Amino acid sequence: MDNATKIKDELDVLCxxxxxxxxxxxxxxxxxxxxxxxxxxxxxGSDVSDVAFQLSRFSADVAKMYFENITIIRxxxxxxxxxxxxxxxxxxxxxxxxxxxxxKFVCAVIVITKNYTEKALDSNELPFIVAFVADFELRSxxxxxxxxxxxxxTSGKIYLLDYSKTDKFQIESIWKxxxxxxxxxxxxxxxxxxxxxxxKYGFNTTEKSEKPQVKENITSQNSEHSPQEDxxxxxxxxxPIAPDNSSQKSLPQEEKTQSIEAVKTTNDDKISESExxxxxxxMNNVTTSDKVENKQDNxxxxxxxxxYNSIRRDMTNEKNALIxxxxxxxxxxxxxxxxVQGEISKSRVLSAENVVLKRQTEELKQQxxxxxxxxxxxxxxxxxxxxxxxxxxxxxxxxxxxxxxLDQKLNEAYTINSRESSLxxxxxxxxxxxxxxxxxxxWLEYEFSDVSEENYESLQAIIKKTFRALERNGIDxxxxx
Numbered sequence: 001m002d003n004a005t006k007i008k009d010e011l012d013v014l015c016x017x018x019x020x021x022x023x024x025x026x027x028x029x030x031x032x033x034x035x036x037x038x039x040x041x042x043x044x045g046s047d048v049s050d051v052a053f054q055l056s057r058f059s060a061d062v063a064k065m066y067f068e069n070i071t072i073i074r075x076x077x078x079x080x081x082x083x084x085x086x087x088x089x090x091x092x093x094x095x096x097x098x099x100x101x102x103x104k105f106v107c108a109v110i111v112i113t114k115n116y117t118e119k120a121l122d123s124n125e126l127p128f129i130v131a132f133v134a135d136f137e138l139r140s141x142x143x144x145x146x147x148x149x150x151x152x153x154t155s156g157k158i159y160l161l162d163y164s165k166t167d168k169f170q171i172e173s174i175w176k177x178x179x180x181x182x183x184x185x186x187x188x189x190x191x192x193x194x195x196x197x198x199x200k201y202g203f204n205t206t207e208k209s210e211k212p213q214v215k216e217n218i219t220s221q222n223s224e225h226s227p228q229e230d231x232x233x234x235x236x237x238x239x240p241i242a243p244d245n246s247s248q249k250s251l252p253q254e255e256k257t258q259s260i261e262a263v264k265t266t267n268d269d270k271i272s273e274s275e276x277x278x279x280x281x282x283m284n285n286v287t288t289s290d291k292v293e294n295k296q297d298n299x300x301x302x303x304x305x306x307x308y309n310s311i312r313r314d315m316t317n318e319k320n321a322l323i324x325x326x327x328x329x330x331x332x333x334x335x336x337x338x339x340v341q342g343e344i345s346k347s348r349v350l351s352a353e354n355v356v357l358k359r360q361t362e363e364l365k366q367q368x369x370x371x372x373x374x375x376x377x378x379x380x381x382x383x384x385x386x387x388x389x390x391x392x393x394x395x396x397x398x399x400x401x402x403x404x405x406l407d408q409k410l411n412e413a414y415t416i417n418s419r420e421s422s423l424x425x426x427x428x429x430x431x432x433x434x435x436x437x438x439x440x441x442x443w444l445e446y447e448f449s450d451v452s453e454e455n456y457e458s459l460q461a462i463i464k465k466t467f468r469a470l471e472r473n474g475i476d477x478x479x480x481x
Contacts, residue, residue, distance in 0.1 A: 004045040007036050008054075015057050023059060033058055034065040038074065041084075048080075052087035060103035067108045071115040078119050081112060085125040089132070090363055092356065102136050105129045106146050110153045120157070127161045128355075131170035134177045135352040147177050148184065156190035159197035169351040175203055428473045435469035 014033055018025050025033065037054055040046050055063050070076045085108065092101055109129055113120045120126060130150070137147045150158060163171055178194055185191055442462050449455050 004040065004043045004050070007040045007043060007046075008050070011036055011040075011054055011057075015054075018058060025059070025062075030059075030061055030065060033062050034069055037062075037066045038069050041070065041076075041080075042074075048083045048087045049090075051084055052091050055084075055088055055104065056091040056101075060100070060107050063104040064107035064111060067111040068115070071112060078116060078123055081116075082123055082125040085129060086359075089125075089129070089356065090360055095353075098136055102133055102146055105133055106150050109133075109150060109158065113154045113157045121160055121162065123161070124165070126158075127163045127166050128170070130158050130161065131163075131166055131174055132352065132356075134174040135170065135348065137177045137180075138173055138348070144177060144180055148181050151178075151181065151185070151190060152187075156187065156193040159190075159193040163201065167351065167355055169348050170355065171201055173348055173352065175201075428475075431473050432469065435472075436466070439466055439469070 011033065014025070014029060014036075017029070033054075037051055040054065041048070041051050055066065067081075071081070085105075088101075088104070092098070109126055112123070112126065133146060133150060137144050163174075175198065182191070182194065185194075439462055442458075446455055446459055446462070
């Protein structure tokens with residue numbers, strides 16, 4: 001068993017304990033997991049995908065300690081850090097667990113920017129991770145604490161990263177969440193970095209609010225209203241931290257009501273001034289006529305008051321009708337704007353998820369290409385082995401044929417040898433038969449003869465002839481002496 005397998009087995013045991021203990025580990029075991037991940041990073045037979053998989057299983061504390069060790073103690077190159085972060089992003093399979101990944105990413109970005117300072121600005125993955133966190137924070141206003149933590153703990157250095165390769169929608173997500181947390185930032189240095197970042201990526205930081213359209217409508221209908229009053233009316237100016245008007249959220253209902261009341265107040269003032277400009281000449285005429293005839297003073301005054309009240313009532317009714325019409329026009333526009341804004345937010349979320357899916361698709365395509373290449377190499381090796389096997393089969397067939405021929409020849413040789421042996425034996429028997437036939441006849445002459453010296457010599461000669469006949473036919477009867 002190699003060292004990488006041993007490390008993974010021990011991490012499996014610690015992960016089981018982590019899950020059984022309600023996703024918690026002691027400080028000592030957290031350090032142990034971090035040390036094992038460092039060993040796995042530099043271990044032969046392991047890959048960054050193995051490290052990323054293990055990081056995805058444990059808590060953000062493990063991720064924080066791991067990145068601290070690999071950046072402070074090991075001083076790993078930023079390219080290796082990028083590979084680990086990219087592999088960690090590719091492990092996101094379940095959207096419901098995004099919160100756990102955001103915590104890990106925030107810890108990683110803070111540690112890397114703190115320990116690598118200028119080198120961190122060369123990272124290709126940190127801008128993408130910041131955009132990922134920003135997009136997640138936009139989904140719920142309550143989640144902006146992570147972005148606040150990211151901005152404050154990095155002293156705003158995330159705005160010094162290179163976002164030139166980042167998707168436009170992701171940069172807008174960073175800009176939007178920055179607007180949400182901007183009022184809560186206290187560091188002027190961070191605000192200056194944000195301002196420079198906004199200018200660099202084409203966001204306007206100063207815009208003048210436009211005059212309400214209803215004010216122009218009322219002015220055009222009131223012919224008695226003086227143009228100089230419009231010039232003297234104060235124009236509000238603001239410096240919102242927002243990319244454009246389309247990116248602003250729709251006003252809450254209370255703000256809409258306040259804006260309508262402000263328009264009403266402004267119109268009331270203008271209408272009152274307009275009424276005064278109409279009534280004053282009548283009052284002056286009444287005063288002049290009062291000097292001529294004292295009796296008509298009370299009658300003229302009463303008529304002037306009636307005329308004033310009538311004009312005021314008519315203008316008030318007209319004002320209320322205009323305000324009501326304006327409110328009726330504003331309500332559907334506001335609802336439509338809210339609907340459009342919601343669709344824009346959804347499209348941005350989908351765009352961020354689409355970027356993640358594109359990255360995962362590219363990685364899967366690369367893995368598929370590598371697998372195909374390996375499969376092609378294996379097929380070529382298999383074809384070569386098949387050719388070798390075919391040649392071996394041909395050789396075996398040839399050897400079997402040769403063996404069969406040799407067996408046949410051997411059988412034939414055995415048969416011939418057997419025949420020759422049989423013939424030779426028959427020949428020996430025939431020779432012996434001839435030789436012993438004569439010797440047997442001689443023997444019969446002396447078989448029953450008397451014993452004498454002459455007979456002895458004759459029998460001795462017969463016996464010698466017998467032995468010589470055996471020797472001539474190849475029969476060895478003497479043996480080794």
